[in-house]
Amino acid sequence: MAGKSNIQEMIRFLSHNEINKRKWDATVENASNGMIYALSWYLDIVSPGWAALVEGDYEKVFPLPVKKKFGIQYVIQPPFVQQLGLFSHLAVNGKEVAEYIGSLPDRYRFMDIQLNEKNPVDGCSGKIVQRKNVLLNLYHDIPEKYYHENTRRNIRKFQKTGIGVVEDPVAAEDIIRLFAGGQGKKYGVAKAHYGILSRLLSVLGRKSLLTVCTVREGDRLISGAVFSRSYERYIFLFSAESPEGRDIHALAGIIDHFIRMHTGEKMWLDFEGSDNHDLARFYKGFGGKEVNYPRVIMNRLPHFMRWVKPV
DSSP states (O other): TTTTHHHHHHHEEOOGGGOOHHHHHHHHSSSSTTTHHHHHHHHHHSSSSSSEETTTTOOOOOEEEEETTTEEEEEOOOOOOOOOOOOESSSSOHHHHHHHHHHHTTTEEEEEEEEOTTOOOOOOOEEEEEEEEEEEOOOOSSSGEEEEEEEHHHHHHHTTTTTOOEOTTTOOOHHHHHHTTTHHHHTOHHHHHHHHHHHHHHHHTTTTTTEEEEEETTTEEEEEEEEEEEEEEEEEEEEEOOOHHHHHTTTHHHHHHHHHHTSSSSSEEEOOOOOSSHHHHHHHHHOOEEEEEEEEEESSGGGTTTTTTOO
């Protein structure tokens, strides 16, 4: 590529079979901004065949979830991955992040990817959109002190039912089925995503990185949520709720249960969003703070094809 900067001269593109996953994972695990989403085994599940940009001997790494459709090669954010981007032991600046984005090989004609909270972007040629996340510091002695009044009220309504929250590690598939039969139909979730989620939760469970919480009326599941551990945070990865569960605010009860179980730990609860106003208000009701992370969209398709969204 003509006109490379000094940083770009040190950045290599690696296809999937060229990546040394041992070195890759060591970099992510030791990164100041390490996240479970960027580990090789996680990427293998959600984006088979992913490629990468790597600097030097894996001092910095940038995963590329690549796909191909209609002969077009492109980079797209995979399901069940909120943040990717540049990972490094040292803090990175906006110019470095932009250099990596500018190092994407020309054959990738479209990119729509979300970077991480520690990835400022300065001088990128693509469109930058700031997305919203909510994080709750669990290192509190009295968690409900930080709850909003509406959240407290909803939790009291749930508690009055006398139904408890049960941690059930084998209930993940039940939660997927509950979602697929309700919210999944409403939002048109692709069937392939359920298979990815099932495989992901199975692996997370085997690695002891998963907590599954359920609420049942008798034997019938009415609400459930799965949380994944990721370094210094727990990620609220997936949830489902029936109309009966919503009526009694079961999900608020589940989140309250999880917070209380982990209060005092030097950890964060990552709600994975949201740009949706109502969801963000629900999450912030537990005392969380809003943080931003960048989404980068770069379209190098010919003008007559720019209306095509290659997903």
